[in-house]
Amino acid sequence: MSLVIAIDGPAASGKGTLARRLAAHYGLPHLDTGLLYRAVACALLDEGLQLDDAEAAVAAARGLSLTDFDETRLRARDMGEAASVVAAMPPVRAALIDMQRSFAARPEGAALDGRDIGTVVCPGASVKIFVTASPETRATRRALELAGRGEEADYAAILEDVKKRDARDSGRSAAPLKAAEDAVTLDTTDLDIEEAFAAALKIVEARRG
Numbered sequence: 001m002s003l004v005i006a007i008d009g010p011a012a013s014g015k016g017t018l019a020r021r022l023a024a025h026y027g028l029p030h031l032d033t034g035l036l037y038r039a040v041a042c043a044l045l046d047e048g049l050q051l052d053d054a055e056a057a058v059a060a061a062r063g064l065s066l067t068d069f070d071e072t073r074l075r076a077r078d079m080g081e082a083a084s085v086v087a088a089m090p091p092v093r094a095a096l097i098d099m100q101r102s103f104a105a106r107p108e109g110a111a112l113d114g115r116d117i118g119t120v121v122c123p124g125a126s127v128k129i130f131v132t133a134s135p136e137t138r139a140t141r142r143a144l145e146l147a148g149r150g151e152e153a154d155y156a157a158i159l160e161d162v163k164k165r166d167a168r169d170s171g172r173s174a175a176p177l178k179a180a181e182d183a184v185t186l187d188t189t190d191l192d193i194e195e196a197f198a199a200a201l202k203i204v205e206a207r208r209g
């Protein structure tokens with residue numbers, strides 16, 4: 001059976017970094033599913049529409065193409081917040097599920113990261129990791145990331161963002177952010193990227209048996 005790695009966790013916990021590193025290590029394609037929700041939000045904002053316009057959001061979700069994402073724009077701070085609003089609408093999630101499942105079903109395997117990969121998108125994944133870190137650590141990491149891209153990075157405002165988004169993502173009824181029962185939790189608060197990667201690799205190897 002091909003290797004499917006599901007990585008979930010709250011904002012700026014390091015999911016993407018770990019999923020990318022694991023994908024490179026095992027030669028798997030990687031999908032950052034947060035980009036899908038960010039792209040839907042971006043499409044609505046570009047058309048001057050409200051973020052709670054479910055019909056327009058579903059149409060945008062159906063029209064997405066993985067290849068034409070402007071990642072710099074999508075990874076901007078305000079787009080994370082906007083993505084979390086559109087992601088709370090069940091029809092938007094339904095419109096994106098097939099694309100994610102087809103990606104995960106590639107014969108060569110896959111690594112996906114998001115909020116509901118282990119619980120909803122790939123409940124049968126070979127390995128599930130739930131990555132966490134304290135809100136303060138995550139806000140510091142996100143502030144450094146944004147500053148590195150020349151974006152405004154006010155720590156206090158980013159910490160507020162992170163907490164608000166976690167609460168919305170965990171509290172929604174549709175595919176809330178939570179660890180799957182068979183996920184291994186990896187707390188990276190006191191781990192640098194190399195240490196977190198080494199820990200994640202150990203989890204994958206242990207699960208693969």
Ligand SMILES: Nc1ncnc2c1ncn2[C@@H]1O[C@H](COP(=O)(O)OP(=O)(O)O)[C@@H](O)[C@H]1O
Binds near residue numbers: 011017145196
């Ligand atoms: N263990 C870690 N220690 C320090 N910085 C990290 C760690 N993991 C990730 N980062 C950095 O934190 C930022 C957010 O990481 P990312 O993987 O994009 O998180 P997520 O996908 O969960 O939002 C990036 O700039 C990344 O380089």
Ligand SMILES: Nc1ccn([C@@H]2O[C@H](COP(=O)(O)OP(=O)(O)O)[C@@H](O)[C@H]2O)c(=O)n1
Binds near residue numbers: 013037038083
């Ligand atoms: N599988 C996923 C991925 C993202 N999302 C939503 O999309 C938003 C942005 O996700 P992201 O992974 O790009 O955000 P960060 O963790 O990188 O800040 C999240 O806050 C969630 O509301 C989701 O609902 N389900």
